[in-house]
Amino acid sequence: MRKVLVLAFLLLATPAFTQPVIPDTAMRKTLSDYVSAMNSGDTVRMDGFKAAHHFGVLTERMQGFFRQTGGILLLKIESSDDTSIIALGQEKSSDRTMRVTIKEIGTAETPKLSILLEGTPRPAEFAIPRLSGPEAIKGLDARAAQLVAQDRLSGAMLVERKGKRIYEKTWGLADRATNAPITPHTKFRLGSDNKMFTAVAALQLVGAGKLSLEGKVSDYLPDYPNKNVAAKVTIRMLLTHSGGTGDFFGPEFDKNRLTLKHNEDYIALFGARAPAFEPGSQERYSNYGFILLGSIVQHVSGEDYYVYVRRHIFQPAGMKDTDSLPENLTVPGRATGYMLKDGAWLPNIDTLPYRGTAAGGGYSTVDDLLKFAHALENGTLLPKAMKEQATSAQTKGKWYGFGFGVDGESLAREYGHGGGAPGMNAELRVYPNAGIVIVALANLDPPAATLLADYYANRMPLN
Secondary structure, rough: OOHHHHHHHHHHOOOOOOOOOOOOOOOOOHHHHHHHHHHOOOOHHHHHHHHHHHHHHHHHHHHHHHHHHEEEEEEEEEEEEEOOEEEEEEEEEOOEEEEEEEEOOOOOOOOEEEEEEEEOOOOOHHOOOOOOHHHHHHHHHHHHHHHHOOOOEEEEEEEOOOOOEEEEEEEEEOOOOOOHHHOOOEEOHHHHHHHHHHHHHHHHHHHOOOOOOEEEHHHHHHOOHHHHHHHHHHHHHHHOOOOOOOOOOOOOHHHHHOOOHHHHHHHHHHHOOOOOOOOOOOOOOOOOHHHHHHHHHHHOOOHHHHHHHHHHHHHHHHOOOOOOOOOOOOOOOEEOOOEEEOOOOEEOOHHHHOOOOOOOOEEEEEEHHHHHHHHHHHHOOOOHHHHHOOOOOOOOOOOOOOOOEEEHHHHHOEEEEEEEEOEEEEEEEEEEEEEEEEEEEOOOOOOHHHHHHHHHHHHHOOO
């Protein structure tokens, strides 16, 4: 933290919660020791906890969790007995809440500890108070200053309220080798935000009668390698992550990332796989499912996928600085992404795909994403009824629409998408009933942009 003024704003904007009393059970010391070790950030103490409690997770993973979260603030003990304890906690460096479940799963002769950390919605009893407009902006500035001082923020943010831009800021460097600063026009890699573009493309084709939400993969890709996926997975399932189509990141991607030059190349490599679960029976985030959608958009429209999204999404919306051009091309203003490795920020070039795909990895600016939000809201890209369907809950868990994350009700209702990978983090959040749009982009590891978007979203006035 830089100055007393910054600290004062942080105290003003951050709710204070009383630390719970840990019940006197056999597991209380385990929970207390775990939180103490995690919050220390010290590898020696983490190793000591692991040895004392027979916990098998790598210390590097514990360290990574600490760097991302700052540790755990306990809010509430939900249950406790001789072999388990469940607590509600909050990341110390953000507003995000989690459930901490610790269980003894071994025997007296061979003890073994299980610890599960799961994100969970914030309970009403720990609601963060809304602030006035000026207070929320001051708190946001203070939060950003804190992150910059910790070398955890490099990016840009824009907030619009009822058609008026009320916040525009940039921080850090687009290229640390040349000291080129980030500007409002810097192009940031988006991660999974590309899924919104692919979803809009597919829904445009649904509206044109060229696709059906209930149509099967085999209807549009008759030669698709896995017949089970082809016969059972629908466009609706692909749009809602319920087709069992899985991911593509892993050893095969790492080995082939520079030869995977088009969505079709991903299908050639991964298309023979069977579904991870019976299509339609579960919801599990699927990057590969959106690759399939991109291929279907291409085959049905008769246009190359990249040409289609340029002509039918970016150009109508006025998005001149958004695309997925290959990484080996010079793109003026495209920021270098930096990932934290061994305590230093290093370029993420060796992790990037050949180019962005229908699932993610393209680039954009804060201005262009605001234009995208406008084009959705004013009907330029989709008819109102279809936009409403796409941005309303379509999943059993009520977390996703058609290519858009969804949350909240009434004035707090929001839709958009987050994206993240080493060296990139993006957030677009649209609050249609409140007339608010939040865009935050960063060229550092997640949650650099997400921390800012969360901070303001949880405190901004809604009326």
